[in-house]
Amino acid sequence: MRMTVIGCGYLGAVHAASMAQLGHDVVGIDVDEAKIAALAGGLPPFFEPGLPELLDRALATGRLRFSTDMADARGSAVHFVAVGTPQQPGALAADLTYVHAAIDALAPMLEPGDLVAGKSTVPVGTARAIAARLADTGALVAWNPEFLREGFAIQDTLHPDRLVYGLPDEAPDVARAVLDEVYAATIADGTPVVATDLETAELVKSAANAFLATKISFINAMAEVCEAAGADVTQLADAIGHDARIGRRFLNAGLGFGGGCLPKDIRAFMARAGELGADQALTFLREVDQINMRRRSRAVDLAREALDGSVLGRKIAVLGLAFKPDSDDVRDSPALNVAAQLALQGAAVLCHDPRAIEPARHRFPELAYVETVADAVRDADAVLVLTEWDEYRELDPVALGQDVAQRIVIDGRNCLDSGAWRAAGWRYRALGRPREARALQAA
Numbered sequence: 001m002r003m004t005v006i007g008c009g010y011l012g013a014v015h016a017a018s019m020a021q022l023g024h025d026v027v028g029i030d031v032d033e034a035k036i037a038a039l040a041g042g043l044p045p046f047f048e049p050g051l052p053e054l055l056d057r058a059l060a061t062g063r064l065r066f067s068t069d070m071a072d073a074r075g076s077a078v079h080f081v082a083v084g085t086p087q088q089p090g091a092l093a094a095d096l097t098y099v100h101a102a103i104d105a106l107a108p109m110l111e112p113g114d115l116v117a118g119k120s121t122v123p124v125g126t127a128r129a130i131a132a133r134l135a136d137t138g139a140l141v142a143w144n145p146e147f148l149r150e151g152f153a154i155q156d157t158l159h160p161d162r163l164v165y166g167l168p169d170e171a172p173d174v175a176r177a178v179l180d181e182v183y184a185a186t187i188a189d190g191t192p193v194v195a196t197d198l199e200t201a202e203l204v205k206s207a208a209n210a211f212l213a214t215k216i217s218f219i220n221a222m223a224e225v226c227e228a229a230g231a232d233v234t235q236l237a238d239a240i241g242h243d244a245r246i247g248r249r250f251l252n253a254g255l256g257f258g259g260g261c262l263p264k265d266i267r268a269f270m271a272r273a274g275e276l277g278a279d280q281a282l283t284f285l286r287e288v289d290q291i292n293m294r295r296r297s298r299a300v301d302l303a304r305e306a307l308d309g310s311v312l313g314r315k316i317a318v319l320g321l322a323f324k325p326d327s328d329d330v331r332d333s334p335a336l337n338v339a340a341q342l343a344l345q346g347a348a349v350l351c352h353d354p355r356a357i358e359p360a361r362h363r364f365p366e367l368a369y370v371e372t373v374a375d376a377v378r379d380a381d382a383v384l385v386l387t388e389w390d391e392y393r394e395l396d397p398v399a400l401g402q403d404v405a406q407r408i409v410i411d412g413r414n415c416l417d418s419g420a421w422r423a424a425g426w427r428y429r430a431l432g433r434p435r436e437a438r439a440l441q442a443a
């Protein structure tokens with residue numbers, strides 16, 4: 001099939017390359033010339049495992065090309081819309097500027113019978129408004145939300161847990177047939193399809209991210225109670241996670257969620273519910289957001305407590321800047337936020353990350369960045385592990401202990417082997433585990 005993918009950021013670039021991998025003839029379109037030039041050269045402008053190889057393969061077949069010219073959308077049967085929907089400055093709601101600009105630019109290129117398939121995360125009601133805007137083109141509008149995780153983006157696109165189709169009232173079967181053809185190989189692998197109306201499809205995406213955010217904040221709320229009660233949140237998570245109704249995944253307590261999706265999506269969801277008069281239904285998400293933000297301050301407090309009440313002038317090694325491992329994304333990164341707070345409180349912070357130094361420097365040029373863990377920890381008064389990269393999990397606490405000024409480690413992601421660090425003479429502190437010391441002594 002011939003198809004267009006409009007917006008070649010994380011979602012769009014991965015979707016375009018994956019669709020070419022499935023055998024389709026794909027043109028990826030974006031207004032950002034530098035991004036398009038990079039992608040056309042097989043170089044994604046962000047780090048995603050496997051994407052350079054997938055791009056190379058797809059570009060070599062001739063089935064994938066990139067363009068800044070919307071006229072190249074002409075002749076496609078399907079036009080995916082995968083542009084960003086960031087948070088509006090100074091408000092909770094989503095900024096739909098890029099969605100509207102993409103639709104306005106696409107409209108003159110559409111032929112009757114084309115399918116416009118939205119993938120961006122949008123406030124419920126957006127798809128129907130777009131359908132009204134495009135009514136005189138004769139194109140159909142469907143919403144086909146995406147659930148990919150950064151770091152697993154290709155796998156999640158080619159082998160998703162489910163496909164969700166929000167279908168237009170006037171021709172659901174026609175739109176469904178087109179989407180079934182797009183995803184024929186994925187469906188043949190056994191991926192379930194949930195076909196529904198436009199509004200439900202839009203809400204599925206908001207609800208999924210709200211649930212995930214709530215699950216993380218739930219365990220982080222338990223971490224706060226564990227801290228007050230002298231209990232251990234990691235053991236608590238293991239124990240409740242054995243209940244299949246609860247499940248252990250997404251119950252990792254620590255610095256909480258960040259990134260370009262969960263924080264802005266729950267805020268946009270609250271804002272939209274407010275517009276619809278259903279704000280009470282989502283007031284709990286405000287609490288979810290607040291619990292999440294408190295974790296960042298708590299990590300700073302832990303550092304201050306460990307350093308006898310002040311970080312002023314103390315040398316602190318920050319290991320991890322990305323919002324999660326296997327990503328160079330620092331959008332709303334809890335790690336970068338903690339590093340910046342410590343620097344603002346007068347600490348001499350040296351930051352390291354395996355992938356995210358340049359994006360972090362771009363966002364916070366005033367922080368100091370170093371290329372190796374050894375450079376970060378040399379003579380440090382405290383080491384903070386804020387993103388759970390394998391490189392940090394595998395650090396040798398004995399060797400590292402030789403280089404620091406004081407053996408104090410704060411595990412912001414509950415990702416280190418606390419026993420090994422303690423055995424190497426480190427004072428180990430983690431979020432939600434005040435009994436760590438006593439439990440280990442008793443063992």
Ligand code: UGA
Nearest residue numbers: 146147148149150216250251252256257258259261323324
């Ligand atoms: C998230 C969702 O997981 C995807 O399903 C969704 O498609 C995507 O947003 C999106 O809307 O596009 P992503 O932002 O890539 O994906 O990252 P996650 O793996 O969900 O992690 C989000 C944050 O939660 C990270 O900062 C991570 O460190 C944190 N997290 C995750 C925890 O603090 N604890 C956990 O147990 C799990």
